[in-house]
Amino acid sequence: MRWACWLFLAGALARCLAAGAELAPIADAANDPSWREVISRLGPGKARLSAFEERRYFPFHRDPIVLKGEIRLDPVHGLSLHYLTPEARVIVADAKGLLMRDASGRESSLPDDSRAQAATAALARVLRFDLAGFEKSFSLRGRRDGDAWTLSFEARDPGLAPSVGTLVLSGDRSRLRRIEMTRPRGQRIEIIIGETREGVVFTRDEIARFFR
Numbered sequence: 001m002r003w004a005c006w007l008f009l010a011g012a013l014a015r016c017l018a019a020g021a022e023l024a025p026i027a028d029a030a031n032d033p034s035w036r037e038v039i040s041r042l043g044p045g046k047a048r049l050s051a052f053e054e055r056r057y058f059p060f061h062r063d064p065i066v067l068k069g070e071i072r073l074d075p076v077h078g079l080s081l082h083y084l085t086p087e088a089r090v091i092v093a094d095a096k097g098l099l100m101r102d103a104s105g106r107e108s109s110l111p112d113d114s115r116a117q118a119a120t121a122a123l124a125r126v127l128r129f130d131l132a133g134f135e136k137s138f139s140l141r142g143r144r145d146g147d148a149w150t151l152s153f154e155a156r157d158p159g160l161a162p163s164v165g166t167l168v169l170s171g172d173r174s175r176l177r178r179i180e181m182t183r184p185r186g187q188r189i190e191i192i193i194g195e196t197r198e199g200v201v202f203t204r205d206e207i208a209r210f211f212r
Helices: 002-010 036-042 114-127 131-137 204-210
Strands: 024-026 048-057 065-074 078-085 089-094 097-102 107-109 138-145 148-155 166-172 175-182 188-198
Touching (some): 131 138
Antiparallel strands (some): 024 138, 048 188, 065 078, 078 089, 166 175, 175 188
């Protein structure tokens, strides 16, 4: 059940925008003057710590399931989601794949499923703003409105698209503010990014607890 929730997260990043037609294709974000600064500021060169609230919507529930926690991003050790409520657990996405650690420290790895692993790897590249990595897996569309920006990611591989879906990230200047995700049959996730600290230095104990 826990893995199902994570695979839903990995396969869902972002609601398909009703105004999707307003998003313009981005052929080369690294060299596009409209996006170069945003991408470089959000790139994987800085360690970050953010608070977040995650809302999971299901067609058979009137109200969303709400989870809260912390996101840690480290250029070397990868991405770590530390859920605080309603159940404490840590999910790590890094070069080795996906790892879940419960409140007692017990660990379990992602099942040996090539499609699930590909979806997880793609998600990790997007959240790390690994430009070289995610441009291989996704086609990009975007919109700028002053400092505000929206980026939409669509999987290039038709076999991966149902698992990954369309990912929509939005923010302002160098801040990621919101992640939205949808899948078929009305499943949707919203992640609201709260207070963020950049350039943090994780201690050895923090690395052992929240990464691997």
